[in-house]
Amino acid sequence: MAQQNNKQNGQQDINQLLKVRREKLANLQEAGKDPFVITKYDQTHHSDEVKALYEELEKKVLGDRKAPNTEGLEEAEARKVIKEDYNEKREIMDAQPIRVSIAGRMLFKRVMGKASFCNLRDLKGDIQIYVARDAIGEESYADFKKSDIGDIFGVKGYAFRTMTGEISIHAEEMILLSKSLQILPEKYHGLTNVDLRYRQRYVDLIMSPESRETFVKRSKILSTIRRFLDAKGFMEVETPMLVANPGGAEARPFETHFNALNEDLKLRISLELYLKRLIVGGMERVYEIGRVFRNEGLDTRHNPEFTLMELYQAYTDYNGMMDLTEEMYRHIAQEVNGSTTITYNGIEMDLGKPFERITMTDAVKKYAGIDFNEVKDTEEAKALAREKGIEFEEWHTKGHILSLFFEEFVEEHLIQPTFVTDHPIEISPLTKKKPENPQLVERFEMFMNGWEMCNAYSELNDPIDQRERFAQQDANADAGDEEAQHTDEDFLNALEVGMPPTGGIGYGIDRLCMLMTDSPAIRDVLLFPTLKNQNNSSVPKSSEK
Template sequence: MSEQKNGQQQDINQLLKVRREKLKELQDNGKNPFEIMKYDVTHHSQEIKDNFDTLEGNAVSIAGRIMTKRVMGKASFCNVQDLEGNIQSYVARDEIGEDHYKDFKKMDIGDIVGIKGEVFKTKTGEISIHASEVKLLSKSLQILPEKFHGLTNTDIRYRQRYVDLIMNQEVKDTFIKRSKIISSIRHYLDGQGFMEVETPMLVPNAGGAAARPFDTHYNALDEDVHLRISLELYLKRLIVGGLEKVYEIGRVFRNEGLSVRHNPEFTLLELYQAYTDYYGMMDLCENVFRHVAQEVLGTTQIQYGDVEIDLAKPFERLTMVDAVMKYANIDFSTVKTDEEAKAIADKHEVHYEARHKKGDILNLLFEEFVEEKLIQPTFIMDHPVEISPLAKKKPTDPDYTERFELFITQREMANAFSELNDPIDQRERFEAQEELKALGDEEANSVDEDFLNALEHGMPPTGGIGIGIDRLVMLLTDSPAIRDVLLFPTMKSLDK
């Protein structure tokens, strides 16, 4: 097996050597492809196919990568792949000239070419281009994976996304959809009167979520800072300043593990709207999901794996207490003390830490018994105050907050509050978080004095929501893992 592998590597090395020799020959003959500055493209492949009736017999100019090539004496066929797909070209010696035909025959799979010619249909009915010119625009010095087997090694696919995009059209389609999804979100929010803003990524106090931050250092200021873990606290400052509807779509960074649904850096949409509450955010959230699905996919019936997700009907709304009762048959409504909560956890063999309080236990029960049951869109409302340091308490029950999370396909897709705007209450919550930090909770928030100062100037009643863009893209592209929707996911270095 080792000898076979060594033999294959020697074959590859020889092929790579031949490609560099071809490049040198071109350069020696004054035909260096890397010196070409531009090429005028008039059409893309799918555009030609979609408009064949009007383009037949007309001259077009395309550019792309040679994916297959069949040389047959005086005439040949090649298949060129561009942004939209691929199209066949018929290349005849008598049409492009003998010297140019010799150059074409030396071109390799993976080379980038420009082709001019007339649109026609072959005897077998394939829409093609009858080439009058084939121009080498860039030489490929590497060898693409064998087309029949494709690029299937996921580790290589993620590390070499450029090759993945070349070899797997469905991957390219996913990332084209991702771009359209983000554009659609912007279009909807802009139409609702929201203003897009940008806030700092390097911050002295990383707050707004329960997460461990990355740390770095400003040389010029000689100060330690953090990469942001959320967008929340700066966007709320803008609400204080009178910008009544704001949103940001940006990268956030959390120093945590990797999984099929977690990447240490990811894209988050956060928006804040003055003079509304978490019910307003529920309505907005539903509308955003429906709008984006309809605009990008043309339907609100989403196929994810073997399940059809219905985004058209009203999303189910359950309190966390009711959800634990519905799916685990545990009545938490009568629990009054931490000890009672821990007794229930013990009974159901749910692990907790000594520092955990009643609200923490409820959340652990929810995570253990309920999350996996939430396939169709469901708002889980009224989270315990212990796990919601930035949400308003419910006036009717201060043990709980006006907060919800949206779950679809067992995943949290959004997190929203009636935002806490009482600076005195907020300081007490921050200080409680500081106590947790002192007990070893690396995800707890710290007191943010400038944010408290902003609240003391007066923040109107406000609704806020965060939506994970990557998970939304996973849902709308039927992608099982977050790495499938990140162009360049976090990977361990090969030399480590």
């Protein structure tokens, strides 16, 4: 009962605080100071730029001037010497002031008599503001004292360094640009409710510089990929999201209905088949970065909608794609993190060294002790699976069982960058056969941290072989494989027109971002991850009631 009463009292306190904020807004509006009528603000600098400019000016005008020597002085005398030195430096610096206009959200305020301090946070960080009544005027200072944490201000003034050494802005004008009517979480703990961080990412970004930096890095990863591929002669393109026959991957699609045509459509699960149509059309190097949708489970590495990058290059094969992948991953790490060595969950991974290359069969032999070259047929493979406790479907063949052994016994060991090559044909319906062994295909997957990071082929360009592979996929679907691909007649027609030898790769951008930002879950690198829907009335407010 006491706990329930405390909860009710806490709710009443929060409701009262919210009411006070709305009353403050109403008072401002009645006084002709409505912040919401302001349409723009001239922001000349960000917080980090102000600090950098001031430090640069200090070096220029003060040189290597050292702090005064107070050794042997009494405490009062030492303070006097330090203050005199500070005032002298301040006078020199103020003679050529750095005037700035910044804007940001107030996250801290300490009100004193005639002068106060607050902290503003903008895109690039935090900066302290010194607010003096004599500098901004009596009326503005009175309004500032009534402001709330979370309010957004525009500040004009000049940079200086306080006696404690903090570069700050001496405000000469403060304008309230937006009134916050909600209560932000407590500053030093941030938004501690993990589910709420994902549901109210806007609050998470305000309170957590680390979260904001993650998404700044994600943006940099994407721009780095684009610059890298553009420099290699690739062209960025866009292909349909709504399709009649999703293909290019083994996954269950989301389904929808298009009213205008009275047709059922699906959301794409891959980018592959349309991009390969463009290779047929003579666009020799193409790539797309876009959302794909797979109707499957949620966990730390899976979200039903995620970002995929696929590229296709004519006149090369999966060996060329391995070289390109190794070069690109190394380049991204260097550009984004400043090193080809990255650390994830305390484990170092070195992208600077040549990536290991191992066949799937050899990997299973190495980690499971079973040589599938010596497994005669499907029945023997199934017997081995039963012996090792690996579940399989009745329609599975020897190649499927090899893949299951790989998933069970090998993946977790592939921590350093590793290319796993030469997959069984049964699990690779869009890939060229190896000429010397038609039961295997020219395919690789790249692994890091035990995760599949990308998937690549020598693309199948034989339309007769491709039709047979699609027919087998249709048979698998009839046998109960819900993720099997289906025959795509228009894609087969494109192959009959003629596609050159081609290499292709698919990269999962979100897992790449997880590794590069040391993020434990895919939801930490998605601004708005998929969550179970809640009624508005049941979603807690920013104060984490």
